[in-house]
Amino acid sequence: MDVVVQLQRQLADHTASLFHEGFLNEQFNQLQQLQDESNPDFVVEVVSLFFEDSERLLNELAKALEQQAVDYKKVDAHVHQLKGSSSSIGAQRVQGVCIPFRNFCEEQNNEGCLKCLQQVKHEYSLVKNKLETLFKLEQQLIAAGGSFPTL
């Protein structure tokens, strides 16, 4: 039982830190609420979809911004998508970077866009790491026989 308690505490700490540092916001809570017996892996599914989607979008963005003649409308559309996805799962910091990104797209400021792209990539990789750690801890907990409270 010690292990379970410890794991639970670890999980709780990690989750709290995610919220505290602003990686996630309340929307993530909502997602967790939607997980129930009929939908046991809802959160993992949504988050995985987010990862796929975001990676695709980030590649598209990198490609689009490398062009000689940058199609800012396309870039803006991608950023809009990214913003939507990240806000749906509560990836707050990613969402936060998307806002200035869109502004730079409107101004057609290439430098600004590239800078934001870097930032988005950075934030995304951070939140991805954290979420993967979270899921790992959850799995460990389940494997150890405990259950984590659905916050």
Next chain:
Amino acid sequence: MESCNCIEPQWPADELLMKYQYISDFFIALAYFSIPLELIYFVKKSAVFPYRWVLVQFGAFIVLCGATHLINLWTFTMHSRTVAIVMTTAKVLTAVVSCATALMLVHIIPDLLSVKTRELFLKNKAAELDREMGLIRTQEETGRHVRMLTHEIRSTLDRHTILKTTLVELGRTLALEECALWMPTRTGLELQLSYTLRQQNPVGYTVPIHLPVINQVFSSNRAVKISPNCPVARIRPLAGKYIPGEVVAVRVPLLHLSNFQINDWPELSTKRYALMVLMLPSDSARQWHVHELELVEVVADQVAVALSHAAILEESMRARDLLIEQNVALDLARREAETAIRARNDFLAVMNHEMRTPMHAIIALSSLLQETELTPEQRLMVETILKSSNLLATLINDVLDLSRLEDGSLQLDIGTFNLHSVFKEVLNLIKPVASVKKLSVTLNLAQDLPVYAVGDEKRLMQTMLNVVGNAVKFSKEGSISIIAFVAKSESLRDSRAPDFFPMPSDNHFYLRVQVKDSGSGINPQEIPKLFTKFSQSQSSATRNSGGSGLGLAICKRFVNLMEGHIWLESDGLAKGCTATFIVKLGIPERSNESKLPFTPKVPANHGQTNFSGLKVLVMDDNGVSRMVTKGLLEHLGCDVSTVSSSEECLHVVSHEHQVVFLDVCMPGIDGFELAVTIREKFAKRHEKPLIVALTGNTDKVTKENCMRVGINGVIQKPISVDKMRSILSELLEHRVLYEAL
């Protein structure tokens, strides 16, 4: 003609005498013939000789005389009668001509003589004109010098340059030995040597101003000759045998701006003069000429004007520099203020977000914690946490509201609402607190108080809560009564609100609320301070009650925004207090009553919680959002289909779908058009699905656009489970939903 040419018998003449006569006659004849030739020759040479006729006469006369003498040559010997006749003819002719000439000469000689006089006269005249010309030229030179001087003087507005230039130019024009300017000192009692021509740095000689010679100069506006020995003229050290040149002094008026009155030319109103001293070269025996003196006077005047111009310019330049400086400073201050405001706004925005996020986490998590299994101590602790964090959240909201109110950026959310229910809710909220303190609260709504009103319900409730809360807070026992009625115009004009001029109209009424408590009252002197931020009254009872002191300030701002007035009255400490406020509310049109918007404040506990079987269609082009929304709805039991484009949506939508969720901020796809198309697809009213727009935007434009195309509701993403639950229940109950964004 001493030889008379009468015909005489010959006598035996002396041979010698005859010979001599012969020769003389010959020469005479020669001369007589050559003289006219010479005359003709020279007259022909000269162009101007008016007496040609005289010449001819003279010529004839001479020729004839010559002829006579020539013919005489033949009479010395025996001559024939022809010769005698010729001689006679010649003599006769000669007599005639010579008499004519003699007569003519009487006229001519005076003429010729007068020519000479005329010539003399003209010569004199020419000499005179030359002299005058010389004079004029000198004067013109002088005039030119003056003009140039003036030009030089007036071309600069620098006082020093003006004076220096004056001296230099004057020195040059008049070939002066020395030229100096004495300026009055500040005290006005002395003249100080300020500028000289030859000496580079005039040492500060001073001379008292009341010397007689100086007075003499100052009293006249002409240039005055002064003695070279007077103190003002003794500038250069006299070196031995100099006979100093003549010295002239002239006054230079120093004009001030104040001297120039429009109607009053500065005659002798100015009392300050400078003294200009000019010295001719010594040992030159030159004298001051009148035109030179005139020049000096003119220059002095010009200098005066130039100096005053320079002074005026200096003043105005100084003023302008000052203004520029001030402008720059003001600009800087304005920019700093703007920066400060911007910084503050940014700070507030960030802080708002930063503060709210952890608050959110705390409140959310602790409220969830409350719903889990807890021991009583734990429950107590959690409740305390909740209460404190709610208080903190309220504080944060208050501060943010207040700063937005001060900016003027707060706008009321006008909407139609149920006025009676607002009061009832306030009562409900306050009753528990009041009953703990054993205070009785009564609510009295007038009969004519409309049930529905148009205004900002949230802020009205906030104001009411604050006022009533204060009443409860500051009362330890007794009762609190709340009275609300429609204010009529007589009662509107209150002596306690002298600046308040309400004007009721057909669309508006004035709501007057009086909250009377029997509590600790307020010192009447403190009443004005109550509405200022952060101030609290001094009595110790209040200090323990908490609160930031912002409440009344915020209420006042809200009431002002609602074009109303709020005030407090108290008879004194421990004598209770009455808070009154009047706000302007609109009267809703009768037909709008059926379209009452949904008030999200009402807890959704009594709505449907299970929407099993409700067929719903979700359209969103973002995969993640789609999945989340689908998850939400499935969690609530709906049967969800998802589409990701408008074509798919139109394809899939059927009359079985009761609700359609559309994301309207997708770029490239017009959600509003889609909504219109969907509605048109289903002709019969009961088949039309309810359309709800999901949006990340919170502006009024989106809301208005949605209402325009007939969308039944607008929700802001992200949506929580509870929100979705209440949304669905209200939607299905009322078929309309417009969340206060």
